[in-house]
Amino acid sequence: MPGRVVHSVDFQRVLATAPKARSAHFAAHHVADEPSRARGRPPTVSAEKLSTKTDRDAAEPVDKFRPGQWLGLVVPRRFARRAVTRQLLKRQMRAALQRHAAALPGGLWVLRLRSGFDSQRYPSAASTALRQAVRGELDALLVAAAAATRR
Known part of the structure; x- marks a missing residue:
């Protein structure tokens, strides 16, 4: 699915x-490539069998990225202990x-949290x-990442 990096191989x-x-x-990583393909063939289901079928054919995608851009996020628990902070x-x-x-x-982008925020300075998550x-x-x-990829 365009928009998100989901396979560990891609990460x-x-x-x-x-x-x-x-x-x-934070750190921004980039590879000018497409994500790897999923193993096996996904099951095909006709739209008539789906309970979510609507008359609108053009539904807006969940992630509004340009075609050809995929995003992966890495937010380790050791740098953001509380789930509300990670979210x-x-x-x-x-x-x-x-x-x-x-x-x-375009390509695969991974944004990574590389150090935690000071809990004394930001007490509320x-x-x-x-x-x-x-x-x-x-x-x-x-x-800065856009400028670095243009070089």
């Missing part, structure tokens, strides 16, 4: 490359890539201050 392939850009807490970070990472999708080349700090850092990271 390993992308993370084996040097990061295109780094910030204090906040993942939402911010997806939103940042959507904001910068036009400037980024879902605070506005943490949200703004993450957004600013991710925007700067993806601008």
